[in-house]
Amino acid sequence: MSVSYTSADAPLLAELADSIRAWGRELGFQQVGISDVDLGEHAGHLESWLAAGYQGEMDYMAAHGSKRSHPEQLVPGTLRVISLRMDYLPGDTQMIRALKAPETAYISRYALGRDYHKLIRKRLQQLAERIQQQIGPLGYRAFVDSAPVLEKAAGQQAGLGWIGKNTLLLNRQAGSWFFLGELFVDIPLPVDAAHSSEHCGSCTACLDICPTAAFVGPYVLDARRCISYLTIELKGSIPLELRPLIGNRVFGCDDCQLVCPWNRFAKPTSQTDFLPRHHLDSTDLAALFRWTEDEFLSRTEGSPIRRTGYIGWSRNLAVGLGNAPGTIAVIEALQLRRNDPSELVREHVAWALQRHGRSVD
Numbered sequence: 142m143s144v145s146y147t148s149a150d151a152p153l154l155a156e157l158a159d160s161i162r163a164w165g166r167e168l169g170f171q172q173v174g175i176s177d178v179d180l181g182e183h184a185g186h187l188e189s190w191l192a193a194g195y196q197g198e199m200d201y202m203a204a205h206g207s208k209r210s211h212p213e214q215l216v217p218g219t220l221r222v223i224s225l226r227m228d229y230l231p232g233d234t235q236m237i238r239a240l241k242a243p244e245t246a247y248i249s250r251y252a253l254g255r256d257y258h259k260l261i262r263k264r265l266q267q268l269a270e271r272i273q274q275q276i277g278p279l280g281y282r283a284f285v286d287s288a289p290v291l292e293k294a295a296g297q298q299a300g301l302g303w304i305g306k307n308t309l310l311l312n313r314q315a316g317s318w319f320f321l322g323e324l325f326v327d328i329p330l331p332v333d334a335a336h337s338s339e340h341c342g343s344c345t346a347c348l349d350i351c352p353t354a355a356f357v358g359p360y361v362l363d364a365r366r367c368i369s370y371l372t373i374e375l376k377g378s379i380p381l382e383l384r385p386l387i388g389n390r391v392f393g394c395d396d397c398q399l400v401c402p403w404n405r406f407a408k409p410t411s412q413t414d415f416l417p418r419h420h421l422d423s424t425d426l427a428a429l430f431r432w433t434e435d436e437f438l439s440r441t442e443g444s445p446i447r448r449t450g451y452i453g454w455s456r457n458l459a460v461g462l463g464n465a466p467g468t469i470a471v472i473e474a475l476q477l478r479r480n481d482p483s484e485l486v487r488e489h490v491a492w493a494l495q496r497h498g499r500s501v502d
């Protein structure tokens with residue numbers, strides 16, 4: 142644990158906060174903000190969201206009681222949350238073209254390159270080490286995505302942006318194509334002003350474009366209808382009525398970001414690790430569906446796509462193929478796997494073939 146501080150240490154702490162911002166940028170983050178542990182109204186919003194059941198099968202969202210909205214309960218002794226954002230937009234991708242070409246697989250932009258979890262956690266760790274070199278022992282924990290932390294609310298409190306109607310954290314200079322990570326620390330650093338204004342105005346582009354009508358209203362997402370949930374988090378069968386609406390989106394969805402006017406200001410990432418691998422930004426659904434499990438495992442090594450597993454990936458591709466034009470390549474790829482060992486995959490293949498007027502027998 143670190144030493145205790147008095148008011149006489151204020152200049153030293155202010156200098157340290159400036160250094161943390163500079164070190165964060167050196168480590169590849171675009172912005173660093175510091176907040177206390179009070180996430181304000183967000184605890185109540187989380188409770189209402191869970192009470193409505195919008196988390197679906199994501200039981201981990203409800204599993205930690207009030208710790209998710211109270212950093213000091215998750216890590217006792219925490220006094221400040223250092224929030225950082227890292228851009229992930231690959232500068233030159235075929236993304237829009239892929240989204241509009243129904244025989245091509247659309248993979249969301251965040252998942253085209255290396256998995257961000259390890260990369261960001263390592264950088265946060267390095268930041269903590271720099272702080273320790275400066276001030277000695279520090280009580281800290283590093284988080285990115287998978288921990289029970291209300292990351293967007295923490296980012297808003299630290300001045301990184303506002304939570305938009307599409308429920309993502311938006312920034313006037315950078316849009317929303319960035320990841321968030323946090324360092325919980327036990328030092329009373331000076332805090333940044335929370336981002337108190339919001340700049341969505343009367344725009345409802347994200348709410349209107351959503352292919353599955355997943356927004357209950359502005360700022361409220363029923364995750365059970367979101368394509369990101371359906372293709373990544375859901376383990377079982379995709380509800381029949383939603384399958385035709387998914388189109389060619391086989392891993393996540395970006396529509397509510399693509400349409401956001403603030404994303405005109407997004408900057409391409411400086412991390413080569415986030416650039417597309419294996420032409421995942423421009424590959425046909427049929428070609429991906431022909432991957433064996435071994436090919437899936439080798440080509441998604443170190444990629445976020447691993448999260449679905451081969452069966453989930455195949456399920457998603459079958460839905461995409463069911464929504465694609467019924468070309469010979471599409472029908473052949475589906476027929477090749479109509480006796481797939483996985484019942485889940487077989488069921489989605491049968492659905493897809495039926496969409497093309499083919500029976501499975």
Ligand code: B12
Pocket residue numbers: 183184186187190191199202249250251285286287288289290291292293294304307308309310311317318319320321322359360361362364367369370374392393394395397
């Ligand atoms: C669960 C989760 C999901 C779920 C649910 C999404 C959601 N909106 O909750 C699913 C699987 C659908 C999902 C999808 C995506 N996700 Co996600 N996800 C998370 C996770 C793990 C938790 C989010 C959370 O706390 N949800 C709880 C609910 C209650 O929060 P909320 O819906 O955002 O609601 C907040 C506000 O809208 C507001 N609010 C709620 N109701 C009301 C009502 C009123 C009147 C008002 C004013 C406000 C308000 O308060 C709430 C609490 O802050 C975070 C990582 C983390 N630990 O925080 C990543 C995270 C949010 N995801 C991220 C990303 C990139 C995505 C996708 C873009 C991935 C993709 N391309 O497919 C999509 C975007 C879909 C979308 N529009 O949100 C990034 C977002 C970065 C950013 N710029 O904001 C995060 C932060 C991961 C990270 N570390 O970078 N995700």
Ligand code: SF4
Pocket residue numbers: 350351352353354355356362366367368369393394395396397398
């Ligand atoms: S990610 Fe796609 S499906 Fe999910 S809320 Fe946004 S537009 Fe709708």
